[in-house]
Amino acid sequence: MRIILYTGKGGVGKTTISAATAVRCAELGHNTIVMSTDPAHSLADSLDCKVGGRPKKIAENLSAEEIDVNEELKRNWGRIQKYVTKFLKSRGFEELIAEEFAVFPGMEELFSLLKLKDYYEKQAYDVAIIDCAPTASTVRMLSMPDVIRWYMDRFFDIERRIVKTVRPIAERITKVPFPTDDVYDSVEDLFHKVEGMKEILTNPANASIRLVFYPEKMVIKESQRAYSYLNLFGFTVDAVVANRIYPEEIDDAYFDRWRAVQSKYLAEARTIFDPLPMFVGKLFDREMVGLKLLHSLAANIFGDTDPATVFYKEPPIKTKRSDGRHTMSIHLPGTHKKDLNVWVAGEELIIEVGNYRRNILLPRSLAKTDIVEAKFEGDTLNITFGK
Numbered sequence: 001m002r003i004i005l006y007t008g009k010g011g012v013g014k015t016t017i018s019a020a021t022a023v024r025c026a027e028l029g030h031n032t033i034v035m036s037t038d039p040a041h042s043l044a045d046s047l048d049c050k051v052g053g054r055p056k057k058i059a060e061n062l063s064a065e066e067i068d069v070n071e072e073l074k075r076n077w078g079r080i081q082k083y084v085t086k087f088l089k090s091r092g093f094e095e096l097i098a099e100e101f102a103v104f105p106g107m108e109e110l111f112s113l114l115k116l117k118d119y120y121e122k123q124a125y126d127v128a129i130i131d132c133a134p135t136a137s138t139v140r141m142l143s144m145p146d147v148i149r150w151y152m153d154r155f156f157d158i159e160r161r162i163v164k165t166v167r168p169i170a171e172r173i174t175k176v177p178f179p180t181d182d183v184y185d186s187v188e189d190l191f192h193k194v195e196g197m198k199e200i201l202t203n204p205a206n207a208s209i210r211l212v213f214y215p216e217k218m219v220i221k222e223s224q225r226a227y228s229y230l231n232l233f234g235f236t237v238d239a240v241v242a243n244r245i246y247p248e249e250i251d252d253a254y255f256d257r258w259r260a261v262q263s264k265y266l267a268e269a270r271t272i273f274d275p276l277p278m279f280v281g282k283l284f285d286r287e288m289v290g291l292k293l294l295h296s297l298a299a300n301i302f303g304d305t306d307p308a309t310v311f312y313k314e315p316p317i318k319t320k321r322s323d324g325r326h327t328m329s330i331h332l333p334g335t336h337k338k339d340l341n342v343w344v345a346g347e348e349l350i351i352e353v354g355n356y357r358r359n360i361l362l363p364r365s366l367a368k369t370d371i372v373e374a375k376f377e378g379d380t381l382n383i384t385f386g387k
């Protein structure tokens with residue numbers, strides 16, 4: 001199953017382009033689903049038909065689904081949330097605050113993606129297109145598997161389940177509630193699901209992210225940052241889409257300056273996103289709503305190209321070995337040295353880029369080594385390990 005996630009700054013056309021891509025894929029004969037993980041769903045408005053929390057067939061080869069994020073949160077995190085709330089209450093938190101703290105921002109959307117894993121395992125569709133929330137939420141959602149791993153490792157210490165006989169005594173002494181077996185089961189189950197999902201989404205052979213933007217300064221800058229963060233977390237962006245380009249037929253002088261702005265930033269975008277293919281969609285003279293107009297938009301953006309194609313397959317993080325030393329390279333375009341921090345703690349390599357931090361569990365061969373050098377070359381961070 002081919003998986004394509006669309007993200008970008010608020011309002012750039014993510015939903016419209018996700019829907020248009022899905023319409024085109026279905027026309028080409030791929031059994032397609034378009035689903036939205038943005039809690040502020042607008043897929044139904046874009047497709048101009050009713051869509052709900054279950055896949056609904058809306059045309060030949062085309063289904064749509066607006067995932068009920070709260071339902072997914074309850075299903076996957078409910079039991080754990082109850083325990084964490086109880087734990088926090090025992091540490092003096094008020095009930096409502098404890099409940100709030102027991103859910104991290106981004107979790108709802110992450111759990112929505114678990115549905116995707118389900119479809120992937122059943123190979124239920126040929127193509128799945130995901131309309132994601134704006135960039136910051138999407139990056140947070142995609143960084144969640146690492147956060148969850150970290151949290152579960154420390155909070156639940158899965159290896160050292162507290163045996164049934166010790167638990168009641170320990171609870172009496174420490175006055176802290178210990179997780180019961182069903183909580184541990186939920187944690188383990190969720191841990192494997194999230195890891196499995198991350199594996200699917202970081203496999204560039206069939207899963208990719210696409211960034212949608214307008215060629216304007218603020219939008220480009222945000223897209224560039226998102227691109228770096230996605231690379232940091234190991235997700236492959238396979239193409240970008242520049243949307244709402246003023247077409248030639250607008251000959252009103254009022255738009256001359258706008259056109260100059262757009263061509264300047266289109267050129268800049270080509271440099272920033274090189275070597276990714278850049279598709280271009282013109283600004284139509286109306287709202288692009290409904291299957292017919294979505295078809296026209298897809299034709300304008302993709303022409304005869306099948307939008308399900310994997311346009312770029314290079315993983316953003318690579319490791320190589322030479323002279324007995326390992327080097328890890330991460331493509332981080334637009335990142336300044338001052339926004340970057342790299343260090344090793346125990347068995348983890350920790351990389352901070354801007355506000356994001358990634359903890360990478362080092363392979364055993366590297367776990368006992370040190371960073372010999374961390375150097376920015378071009379837009380690539382090269383980290384060399386050795387003794």
Ligand SMILES: Nc1ncnc2c1ncn2[C@@H]1O[C@H](COP(=O)(O)OP(=O)(O)OP(=O)(O)O)[C@@H](O)[C@H]1O
Pocket residue numbers: 008009010011012013014015016017038042134243244245281282283284285286287288289297
């Ligand atoms: N190329 C285009 N030409 C004309 N209208 C467009 C084009 N692309 C998108 N639109 C219109 O722009 C509006 C915003 O698009 P859309 O809802 O897809 O953006 P979004 O990025 O999903 O927004 P949000 O961040 O709120 O989810 C819609 O009314 C859509 O019909």
Ligand SMILES: [Mg+2]
Pocket residue numbers: 014015016038042131
């Ligand atoms: Mg949207």
